[in-house]
Amino acid sequence: MDSLTSTRVLGPSDLGAVTRVVDREPLIDVFVGSRVHGSGMVPTKLGGELWGYFIDHQLVAVCYAGANLVPVGADPVAARTFADVALHRGRRCSSLVGQADAVMSMWDLLQPEWGPARDVRSSQPVMAITEEAAVEPDPAVRRVRPDEVEVLHPAAVAMFTEEVGISPNGSDGGAYYRARLSELVRAGRAFARFEDGEVVFKAEIGAVTPKACQVQGVWVRPDRRGHGLSVGGMAAVVSHALREIAPAVSLYVNEYNHAALGAYRKVGFTEVGRFATVML
Template sequence: MLPGPFQVARALATTRVLDPQDLDDALEILHLDPVANAFVATRVEAVGLDPWRLGGEMWGWFDTDGRLSSLCYAGANLVLVNAGPDAVRAFAERARRQGRRCSSIVGPAGPTAALWASLERSWGPAREVRAHQPLMATAEPAAGITPDPLVRRVRRNEIDALMPACVAMFTEEVGISPLAGDGGLLYQARVAELVAGGRSFAHFAEDGSVVFKAEIGAVTAGACQIQGVWVAPEHRGQGRSETGMAAVMGYALRDVAPVVSLYVNDYNVRARAAYARVGFREVGAFMSVLF
């Protein structure tokens, strides 16, 4: 029996923008790797697949059986999920046709490298490519490290005191100030959102300045992801990152998720060593392309 017109069209349409009816299938894919997919999963679990609420489109790649097999979040970041070579090629072609709208490409190192190889000629040059960023995780509290007892959740009336540390961290990590462009309105809103959600942690000195800070940026039922780890320059080299992270890990494992993760630049040898000392182990690698 010859396929009907709909079947032919379906076979050829290997990618499309997902809609709310695809939510269960998308979540099934995201839950295949809770650690690697935490960033995208936390957004989808919170708001679903409606592009306006999601802050971008969710592209789906369908295999030859018409089954959803891979995802690509296309918002402020472009992020691959469970993407094999065929899916990467299909997503790259869609991204090329659409043109660059994101500020970065982030995701598992292998597929992201293949995606960037396909996009570099039309989207490049990148401001920076971080080809190997170890993805680390733990399900156990820090052993042998005493958590900093002064690390606690940031209160809403402390946002102004916290902001300089957040701006310093972002500028050091990304290479540009988060206050550029819109004057920092979106960034300040994100900081306030994390504080209001009880996911921002800091050690404040007696003068109100920040000694250590970190946030739990992504949260799902299976895993959460720590981000924005920063120690004030005058307090570096004193073990603050270890004791501070031990405290945040304790909060995260007790109150948030059964697995805590983060990813770090491979050239940041001190940070990688500090995270290993508090119990994190490498479970994969990410890659970031910054524009």
Template sequence: MSAPPILRLVGERRVSVVRDAGAVWRVLDDDPIESCMVAARVADHGIDPNAIGGELWTRRGANESLCFAGANIIPLRGGLIDLNTFADEAMSTSRRCSSLVGRADLVLPMWQRLEPAWGPARDVRDNQPLMALNTHPSCAIDTGVRQVRPEELDAYLVAAIDMFIGEVGVDPRLGDGGRGYRRRVASLIAAGRAWARFEHGQVVFKAEVGSQSPAVGQIQGVWVHPEWRGMGLGTAGTATLAAVIVGSGRIASLYVNSFNAVARAAYLRVGFAEVGTFATVLLD
């Protein structure tokens, strides 16, 4: 028997912390590509809030409304009343998340409710095509792209930091001198999920499997050294990682800013197809 949900009042509505793992998995399995970031956490750690670093909220049952609230807020299912309720719950305590991310049709209405209290956002990326590939890439792969070794952490960090600043607009070393970001990157390397091509000890291409659920591997952090751009490394390198993910029996996926025409064209050459639209709200 499932444990009873933890109920909290939000105005006249109730928000509960989901305790039924089976109900959560039914939602995650219904669209494994869109739910990959949450499914990866649940697959590794279950649904206990302390284990997954956040709570899974619902208003009227996980099948109808579900939202992950941790370092990121990721709405997974719900109507406008549900999203407003989740937003009210998030605003009822001090903010601990750095972004909202997920389906655009869920993230953007939720942000509209949050913006008067939490805004202005540092950036709102309201149109990020979600792309997927479940067959071998349609272009050549780069056999020079391989898993990064632990002793290569320092060299890899140079590229990772440059990518992060360019993509997010903030230096990940701020606040703690980069210790937290270094641990995050080191954990990806230790898990075999950081990939790169090195030339004379320098990273010229990098990418990671940022989230990996039983069904999907989500590629993130694709970066090519400025001096090596325009040579096809991004396309072939991404194809290499996609081939590895598909070869493991998973769907390869990623999401990209709509205005990044170069990256979108590269992913289309790899064989990725658009399957949805994400949005990301970056907070200070």
């Protein structure tokens, strides 16, 4: 007898089932996990929709639909189902990101309608660490203070533009991006090394769950690259995070960024999965 499958938008009454899905691989699915744990699945706090894929009335996979489209726990059938839902609802996101097999399965169906993509990064190692770094933390790397947001902001814009290929200062003049950066600073989740009043290394912790947090926005000023700042800097971020934020630290990185991969391995990060990102 064939299994019965269904898909629907999830809500607060689904919190228990959703939590079980996003916590299956907590070092990988940090972003969606942070949205679920932080919102309690209340729609006004979730920042988007969460679609559920059910087999015989049991929730087995979800897909976050907001500024990004992010599948969690999706096998090829669930991924194609989520792509069908996205096609029916119309494109509302600027990227697809998540476990590589699911994202690329979705993109196979979405590409004829939504393509061409600005960039497809089909293999991005997801790395994690659960104990103190293997190298000495840089003692000059510290939390950014609220009165230092204006000093941090140019470095953050430079990182985003370099990584994504477009400036975050879009139609709103960068107001949303600046507000998000200020929010991370106020939450104590932005770290930097300052020299002569300028940022030479920075990183933020963008998502947090009870089980893990995810580092984003790692950047070294171009003229200081190759001097080991990222190794000591990331060791310091890991130390702060493990002590004060979450019991594990994860991140994902472009496969071709050999310098970053080498730095993270020196710190003690190991690969735990693979992401893919499709930028639209």
